[in-house]
Amino acid sequence: MSVARRERLRRGAMTVLEICAVAALYLGSAKLGLLQQLVRGQVTPLWPPSGIALASLLLCGPRVWPGIALGAFLVNVSLGPSLPAVLAIAAGNTLAPLCSYALLRRTGFRAELDRLRDALALIFLGAFTGMLVSATTGSGALTLAGVLSTADFWPTWSVWWTGDAMGVLVVTPVLLVLRSARLPKGMPPSRWVETLLLVAATLGVGFLEAGSTPLLFLGFPLLIWAAFRFQLAGAAPCALAVSTFAIVSAAERAGPFAGHDLLTDMITLQAFNGSISLTALLLGTVIGERNQAQREIARACGQLAEMATKIALGDHRPTFPDDKDGDREGEGAKEAHHGRAPGRA
Incomplete structure (x- = not known):
């Protein structure tokens, strides 16, 4: 074969x-x-x-x-x-x-x-x-x-x-x-503690949603917390958990879904689930995009600082990253200065 x-x-x-x-x-x-x-x-x-x-x-x-x-x-x-x-x-x-x-x-x-x-x-x-x-x-x-x-x-x-x-x-x-x-490498213990606290808080809010008191709105602070600290990786699972608890509560006609007809419960539930999912998705993505932009700006600032240091030390021809053509031109100029044709021994 x-x-x-x-x-x-x-x-x-x-x-x-x-x-x-x-x-x-x-x-x-x-x-x-x-x-x-x-x-x-x-x-x-x-x-x-x-x-x-x-x-x-x-x-x-x-x-x-x-x-x-x-x-x-x-x-x-x-x-x-x-x-x-x-x-x-x-x-x-x-x-x-x-x-x-x-x-x-x-x-x-x-x-x-x-x-x-x-x-x-x-x-x-x-x-x-x-x-x-x-x-x-x-x-x-x-x-x-x-x-x-x-x-x-x-x-x-x-x-x-x-x-x-x-x-x-x-x-x-x-x-x-x-x-x-991926499991983060070198994450400080405080970060793990914060993760466990977020999970515990999500479970606690879920049980409150299924209780007799209408406390659906408590899910939104958790989403904001998860999005700002863990971006979409934290906001998306949090939204899934909060929505699941709300659906269970609606199916059992408990909490804010008690005493209403099916149409009212469906409107309330879908409005809540839609708000939860949209908040998690948009906020998590925007914060992740912002963090990525900040990292790129920091990287660019580091490159500019490095070039400024070279110029201050007398190197007036700073080399840009991946500037291979510039390197070849510089080598050719040096060879011509010493009386040799570029590219020949």
């Missing part, structure tokens, strides 16, 4: 493993999401598979789309009223992240999420625009199958769309951050 053929087989095997992993993650996260379904046993206020699907496309490329399709089919085959409806819903759940992926690629999106433009693209193109496909296809399939009445189409569509969009806004940034996450 030739080396090229072995390499093709290895790549094919890796692709199959990636597809299976995406399908398994999609199916597992869907089971978790369906634990908190609020509409028709099939529509949830936060649909994690949409975030996992888009993140897998951004990290692995479009070759893993069969895993998304397989996972969507396996999830809906036990829920859908008929096979055509299941196929339509699975197709919509597959096309939605593919559309989001295509839109993000056209804008030059970077998976590092280190620019404000990347955060805005993920919000408006990845979440709000791309997820229109799955909501429209799914709600239309349920209506045509007779599960939904015409009057229930738009309420179901709105919950479906916001659930998929929240999945992208809350889950996708966490997965993209985890891809590049």
